[in-house]
Amino acid sequence: MRYMATYDFMESVRNTNQWLGATAKAMASYPMFALTPNPMMQWMAAWGEVTERSFERMVAKPDWGIRTFTCEDGRDHLVRVDTVVEKPFGDLIHFHVLGRPEQPRKILLIAPMSGHYATLLRSTVKSLLVNCEVYITDWHNARDIPVSCGKFDVEDYTLYVADFLREMGPDTHVIAVCQPAPLALAATAHLAAEDPEAQPRTLTLIGGPIDPDATPTEVTDFGRRVTMGQLEETMIQRVGFKYKGVGRMVYPGLLQLASFMSMNAERHGRAFRDQILRAAKGEASDHDGHNRFYDEYLAVMDMPAEFYLSTVERVFKNREIARNAFTVAGKPVDIGKITNVAVKTVEGAKDDISAPGQCVAALDLLTGLPASKKASHVEPDAGHYGIFAGRSWRHNIRPLVLDFIDSNAAAPHPVRRRPHAVA
Template sequence: MRYMATYDLMETMRNTNEWLGATASALANYPAVAALPNPMVQWMAAWGDVTERSFARMVAKPDWGIYSVVGADGQDHVISVETVVERPFGDLVHFAVQGRPQKARRILLVAPMSGHYATLLRSTVASLLPDAEVYITDWHNARDIPVSKGKFDVEDYTLYLVDFMRALGPDINVIAVCQPAPLTLAATAYLAELDPDAQPQTLTLVGGPIDPDAAPTEVTDFGNRITMGHLEELAIQRVGFKYPGVGRMVYPGLLQLSSFMSMNADKHAKAFTNQISRVARGEAKDHDKHNKFYDEYLAVMDMPAEFYLSTVERVFKNREIALNEFTVGGHKVDIGKITNVAVKTVEGSKDDISAPGQCAAALPLCTGLPDEKKAGYIEIGAGHYGIFAGKSWRKRIRPLVLDFIDQNAGSHAEQAKRKRAKKAAPRLKAVGN
């Protein structure tokens, strides 16, 4: 399947379905047709509206949609999304709250690069903004990255995180959600050994596969059931001529989406059938529950092939993080070198993607960390989504994470002071000259 023609065929199918939906909607809403006393006309218009919207969302990056936050003064403060570090495969962005004094509590959210955009964590960001300065990793769609920008695998991902943490300073509190948890742990250990003044103050790992074999699920055990050659043939294609990344090897977002939806095909089919019925009856709204969920769920991005394949091989098959055998640029990362970064794990008892035990496996790996700097929590009754964006996150997990951050606040004040002094030295020298 590693051909441009296959990639372009999928895009043609998507585009055709979007066109069919638009055509059905336009025909059914034409005055002469709409006047016909036949319920099938309303149904055709409804089917067209839902179909067009759904297939159009598959190639559009969602907006953050976070416009303001209420400050301690009771006023709404406008939010601007500002780029702090710009890189070919992903940026570090800051949700700057205009007119509000800088919050002492600073948080870096590490978003997954697993098919959806970082906007999947929109509600997580919104829940943290009133109480913290929030930064997030905003990964780019691989189809938009020219081949000339090079490769991007798990080691490159780890080094991106290292650079982002360095840019933010040692008083940053890192929260890694799901897929990036193992690589964020490795990036922290890398800094702890090679640049201790840049390591974060706290590290919270939420539902991540640190050790996929600790409690295998259908998702995490997938890597053990397929050979790398077979996986490459099934999943990898070249970006077609329509996009700037033409020729780049990727795991296409449309192919990922078909896999996501096939896991719960009956549930999705029922959801779309019900939505068409609501539109036909005039009960649906532009931002109703269905559209709010599927506008985000259907918006998918291509992953660099080398990142996807190296994740499966090194994190899931070879368990390099779990066995503390991960290397970056030829340097063996030792998780035991983490000695003064407080580490907390969060899991959901009903998580069917990263089951309880997979994320908590990070704590025994931190052999150099005293027990008082380790914490683990399992949210009873919560599934995967709930532990970072649902009711469980809002009501119980978020307050616990913020308390954990506050308990360790100031522990890296000395490192932050040294780092700022080191940054200021060249500027002072230049002024003196």
């Protein structure tokens, strides 16, 4: 219960700050104060506006905001978000462009479950929607999942991805962004052994920690410094009574956000001070650069405790993927069994979260895959965000990934096995 009390305390602090912002904004905007203009009232209203919006965003799931799309015929087509597979911890959704012929490229974007919603990949989706059929994994906030739905760890994540691939069929091209890269590789290897016909055509791994020790960063060093007992004691709490997942053990989104912000506290503090100044001058707007970024950045979700802990222990500490020692449901997952899925890795030269070397390590594990089906790319001057959603993605990486997909889109030839010699 002490964890539940802590969870509710954090939510109370968030709620109080939202209320204080709303109160300051309403009070400073009272018409009576306009009789005697006072700069302090403008500052108070601006502080209230920025504070209320910031703390309100922390518990709201962002909307995809992709309502229409201009296609090659020059017309605007409505975009409908369809749920293809619905599961307790995450759905498979499809961005259906109404009135447009089905596109030959069918892409599954595997979104990270690392504190933010899948909408973090909104710009990635929009860039691919131009000439692709885009599907994405839409993970749910753990606080809204009843305890009766059971656990969700790295093995369950892997099996979810495998089920989504079975649903989509073998002509699928997978793009895994950041945290899910090692588990997408494991899911493909799992299918190679259990259901070879369901494997995707291609697998593109972007900035993922396949081998965290290849080039250590602050993130990997943290995983080495702390014990699993310390993580469980300091990071894990129980969902409070306010939500459907009451009693579920989670790594709270608000706690994750505090960690995110602390990594660049000075930069975030400056950004909010500047936004308050702009609001006081009347220069801020609902869709300005600050609000577009922080509406997404501040929207965080709780992560199932078992998923967070098993990720740290099995992917980072024990390096089960890097050592090809991962198991799913008691069965070994041999990455060497992948023999006909083309694999490409993408890294950013200035990525300080998953540094160059961590992702390309996947190619060494693919011992059964011919060199002609392996590719890698390191984007100069690109950080972590830029390799999947920034200028580097739009201008350089996206064309390379689509060329890779097109060159490996044909169905692979079946492997002919030699008959056993008769004694």
